[in-house]
Amino acid sequence: MADFHSPRDAIRLTTRAYALSPKRSLVSRIVLTALVVALGAGAGAAAITLWHAHRGSVPVQCAAFPVDEDSQRSELSRTRLVLAQEAAARAAVQKTADKASAEAARLRSEL
Secondary structure (H helix, E strand, O other): OOOOOOHHHHHHHOOOOOOOOOOOHHHHHHHHHHHHHHHHHHHHHHHHHHHHHHHHHOOOOOOOOOOOOOHHHHHHHHHHHHHHHHHHHHHHHHHHHHHHHHHHHHHHHHO
């Protein structure tokens, strides 16, 4: 059967302030937090040490590959051609936009 409380008990139960109580003592929580921080710092130090060891063992490869003059010139001319085509395309778009703007202004003035 249902356990019915009186209205006075219900009000007392619903207006009471409840707070969570910790299950572990303060000392155990502090020790656990310090342990987690120490383990994290140790893992970070180990990772940095390994990274430095790996970085030191990898030879630095700064030598550039030789490039012949003909291929460099052909690449430069190809790049200039692409830039010229892009400039022409932008000019065509701008010209079309100017024409459309003039047409819109003309139509507005007719209204």
